[in-house]
Amino acid sequence: MSGEPLDYFPEYDWQIFLGLIAISFLCSKLFQNYMVTISNDILFDIELSIVNKVRQTTYETFEKLGSQRIYTAISDTRMLGRLPDAFINLINSSIIILCGIGYLLWISPIGGLCILFVMAALLTYYVLRNNSIEKELNVVRDLHDEYYSYLKELLYGFKQMKMSTSRSRNIFEKFLSSNRLKGKNISIKASQKYVDNELTGTYSWYVVLGAIMFVLPTFSSFENSLVSVFIMVVLFMMAPVANLIMFLPFYTSVKIALERIYKLESELDYEYDTYKSEGDQCIDYNEITFEEVVYKYVDDQNKAFTIGPLNLTFVKGEIVFITGGNGAGKSTFINILTGLYKPESGRILLDGYEINNSDYAKFRNGTSAIFTDHHLFNENYDGFDLNALKLSLNRFIKMMRLERVLKIEESKGIIENKLSKGQQKRLALIYELMANKSLLVLDEWAAEQDPQFRAYFYQDLLQELKKMGKTVIAVTHDDEYFHCADRVIKFDYGKVTSDTLMKTEVLTS
Numbered sequence: 001m002s003g004e005p006l007d008y009f010p011e012y013d014w015q016i017f018l019g020l021i022a023i024s025f026l027c028s029k030l031f032q033n034y035m036v037t038i039s040n041d042i043l044f045d046i047e048l049s050i051v052n053k054v055r056q057t058t059y060e061t062f063e064k065l066g067s068q069r070i071y072t073a074i075s076d077t078r079m080l081g082r083l084p085d086a087f088i089n090l091i092n093s094s095i096i097i098l099c100g101i102g103y104l105l106w107i108s109p110i111g112g113l114c115i116l117f118v119m120a121a122l123l124t125y126y127v128l129r130n131n132s133i134e135k136e137l138n139v140v141r142d143l144h145d146e147y148y149s150y151l152k153e154l155l156y157g158f159k160q161m162k163m164s165t166s167r168s169r170n171i172f173e174k175f176l177s178s179n180r181l182k183g184k185n186i187s188i189k190a191s192q193k194y195v196d197n198e199l200t201g202t203y204s205w206y207v208v209l210g211a212i213m214f215v216l217p218t219f220s221s222f223e224n225s226l227v228s229v230f231i232m233v234v235l236f237m238m239a240p241v242a243n244l245i246m247f248l249p250f251y252t253s254v255k256i257a258l259e260r261i262y263k264l265e266s267e268l269d270y271e272y273d274t275y276k277s278e279g280d281q282c283i284d285y286n287e288i289t290f291e292e293v294v295y296k297y298v299d300d301q302n303k304a305f306t307i308g309p310l311n312l313t314f315v316k317g318e319i320v321f322i323t324g325g326n327g328a329g330k331s332t333f334i335n336i337l338t339g340l341y342k343p344e345s346g347r348i349l350l351d352g353y354e355i356n357n358s359d360y361a362k363f364r365n366g367t368s369a370i371f372t373d374h375h376l377f378n379e380n381y382d383g384f385d386l387n388a389l390k391l392s393l394n395r396f397i398k399m400m401r402l403e404r405v406l407k408i409e410e411s412k413g414i415i416e417n418k419l420s421k422g423q424q425k426r427l428a429l430i431y432e433l434m435a436n437k438s439l440l441v442l443d444e445w446a447a448e449q450d451p452q453f454r455a456y457f458y459q460d461l462l463q464e465l466k467k468m469g470k471t472v473i474a475v476t477h478d479d480e481y482f483h484c485a486d487r488v489i490k491f492d493y494g495k496v497t498s499d500t501l502m503k504t505e506v507l508t509s
Ligand SMILES: Nc1ncnc2c1ncn2[C@@H]1O[C@H](COP(=O)(O)OP(=O)(O)OP(=O)(O)O)[C@@H](O)[C@H]1O
Pocket: 063, 297, 298, 299, 305, 324, 325, 326, 327, 328, 329, 330, 331, 332, 333
């Protein structure tokens, strides 16, 4: 009671008061710090686990998923960071509600039962409505995936978009805006349902308060003196009940986010299990053989492109050109040869030893490849020590005739990569030579080189690589240089139509 001393230790009342505040402050601080740590731990673990699984999945799975699904899953993880906070709120609110209801049941079983009944009815109503909102929120998430794919088109195709105002307008109006508009309308509908829930909830409580004041006193077993206690307790429970209701939309969003993350993770895991074997080791071999190798693409309309059966052998030091018309299957073959695609049937043998799923990482580790859409990394992920490798680096830079162009940032251990397309391909080749692998696979590498450098590449550089013991398998359309190869293999409709020996001398070791 105000103005009266405490029952215990009355002479220390203000000290006890201050002490309680200090304890409460410390507990809240410790608890909040703990919550912040847990939230960030969850975010960190889930986000990195997704990225790690993406990193370890096969190229085939990555191609099927598309980068937009990965971006959406990573943005979904943000939602999960709020989980601990929301759960603590839920637990606190539930405890207050349970205590409140328990107290009401204790002082008046009939009154308490009435309140319990109203609350149960309200919560059932919210949960049912929430189920219908869940479907809408799922559509919003699908639209989000689609949105990321259009956004990717805009960003990656920026130059083509700038070249046509109608294209630029269409990509924005017909695709991006229309996607966002659909998303907005569904979100508005879902949010309005939530707002309706909240309003219904608040006004239901006013009805409950009215019922306490006017209906409960009509029961003979309900004492009139309890009306004010009931009203006080119900008012006290209103905020926690609102918290419970507010938890529902959050719960639904988290459920959807988790379902999507799990789905993505299971799709990534599917191939990951068979490709666990990592490590920096690589397989050293003198001969690679394809025996009845077949690979098939199946698209949404079940149409397939089949490459193979391929029966080919490449020996160390060979220079082999792969040629053929557009869509003949050259790049698909390169993807099999580099271990990015696993044959659907047939065997790949290295010196007679058949490679199995667990060898694929080691197989790729021993292969250098430069693809048509080769990406030059901004950082030195290969961990090259440019100082220690200065001699060979300078030799390769000279080989690629880039002495006057390349800038080496020694402090960062990287080479500046703001270069023309052809120069970028030359720099990519420098990196691959520094990695010092025996099989070098090039997909239309020379297509972006000027005529002088192209002639130098075919006539001199390839011979130099051969002397270094490299096996070079290069996709090319430059038939005027076919004589520079040891063999020329022609593809058509996924089949090898000719395998011509150009020179007889092949280095073997
Ligand atoms: N990821 C894919 N999914 C489904 N089909 C594909 C895929 N990639 C290629 N294809 C199909 O496989 C066939 C061979 O394609 P590939 O890229 O291997 O040809 P290519 O000989 O390298 O052609 P180009 O000279 O034009 O680069 C094509 O008909 C193509 O439609």
